[in-house]
Amino acid sequence: MVLLVAAALFSVGLYGALSQQVVVMVMMGLELMLNGLILAAAGFWWFLAPDPSGQVLLLVIIAAMTVEMAMGFAVATMLHRVRRVDMTDLARDLSR
Amino acid sequence: MVSHVAFWVLAVVAVLAGAAVFIVNSMARASYALAVSFIGVGLQVLLLQQNYVGVVTILMMVMEMAVMAVYMIMFMGMNPALMPMSMVHDKRHALAVSIGVFVLLAAGTLIVPWPTRRGTPPADVTMTLGEELMGPKMLVMAAVGVVMAATIVAGVVLAAHQTRYDRFGDDLRRRPADDPQPGGVGR
Incomplete structure (x- = not known):
C-alpha cells in the first residue's frame, strides 16, 4: 500500500513535469x-529489510x-538573466 | 490501528496536495501545496520509524518551498498569490503518460510476490544510522559532500551576474577591472 x-x-x-511550461513548475x-x-x-x-x-x-x-x-534554480536564474525567459517553450532551441 | 488510520489520512493528504500543485491557479498556492505534500510524506516516513529521515525531509522541504516562493516573485514579476495562471502544454499526452505510468507501477506493486521481511529493525534507528554513516558508509557521505560542494560552485558560476572573466577579460589580464562601479584601494 x-x-x-x-x-x-x-x-x-x-x-506536472511533462505538462507545465514554467521552469519552476517543472x-x-x-x-x-x-x-x-x-x-x-x-x-x-521498513517492510523488506530494516537494515540500518x-x-x-x-x-x-x-x-x-x-x-x-x-542547479535548477541556478539554470533558471541564468536563463532569466540572459533571455528574460521563464518558460520552457520559449527556450526550446536549447534542446537542439 | 491508530498508525494505520494516520498513514492513510496522510497518504490522502500527500497525494491530494501533490495534485493540487498543478490544479491551483497561482504559483504561491502551488508551492504551499507541495510543502503540505512533503510534510505528509515526511510524517509517513516517521510512521515507518525512520525518525531522522522524516524530520530532515520536513525541515528541508519547508525551507525549499520558502525559497521557491521568493524565486517566483523574482521571476514572474508579480504577486504570485494574487495572479491566477494556467500555463500548460500538451496536457492530454502528459495526462495519458502519467496515468499509464501509475497503472504500470500499481500493477507491479500488486502482482510482484514480495519477499517476507528479512531481519528486525534496530532498537534505536537514528543511532544506528549515525553509526553507519560514521562507519562503513562514510564513503557514501563523503561522495555526497563532494557533490554538494561542486553544486555550490556550479550554482554560483551559473547564477552569478559578473564573474572574474567579465571583470578581467577572457585571459584574466585586463587592468583595471571592468566594474560597473569603480572603486577599491588605490583606484
Whole structure:
C-alpha cells in the first residue's frame, strides 16, 4: 500500500513535469516524483529489510533532491538573466 | 490501528496536495501545496520509524518551498498569490503518460510476490544510522559532500551576474577591472 501511494505521487509529479511550461513548475513536478521515491524507499526499508544501511539510500535521494533544486534554480536564474525567459517553450532551441 | 488510520489520512493528504500543485491557479498556492505534500510524506516516513529521515525531509522541504516562493516573485514579476495562471502544454499526452505510468507501477506493486521481511529493525534507528554513516558508509557521505560542494560552485558560476572573466577579460589580464562601479584601494 505504501508503494501505491508512492506510485500515485510519482505519477502526479510526472504529469506536472511533462505538462507545465514554467521552469519552476517543472521543477516542482520533479520534486514530487522524488517525494514518491522517498516514500517508496522508506517502505522498502521498513517492510523488506530494516537494515540500518538501507536508510543511507534515503539520505542519498534527499541529497539528489537538493542538488536538483540548487542547479535548477541556478539554470533558471541564468536563463532569466540572459533571455528574460521563464518558460520552457520559449527556450526550446536549447534542446537542439 | 491508530498508525494505520494516520498513514492513510496522510497518504490522502500527500497525494491530494501533490495534485493540487498543478490544479491551483497561482504559483504561491502551488508551492504551499507541495510543502503540505512533503510534510505528509515526511510524517509517513516517521510512521515507518525512520525518525531522522522524516524530520530532515520536513525541515528541508519547508525551507525549499520558502525559497521557491521568493524565486517566483523574482521571476514572474508579480504577486504570485494574487495572479491566477494556467500555463500548460500538451496536457492530454502528459495526462495519458502519467496515468499509464501509475497503472504500470500499481500493477507491479500488486502482482510482484514480495519477499517476507528479512531481519528486525534496530532498537534505536537514528543511532544506528549515525553509526553507519560514521562507519562503513562514510564513503557514501563523503561522495555526497563532494557533490554538494561542486553544486555550490556550479550554482554560483551559473547564477552569478559578473564573474572574474567579465571583470578581467577572457585571459584574466585586463587592468583595471571592468566594474560597473569603480572603486577599491588605490583606484
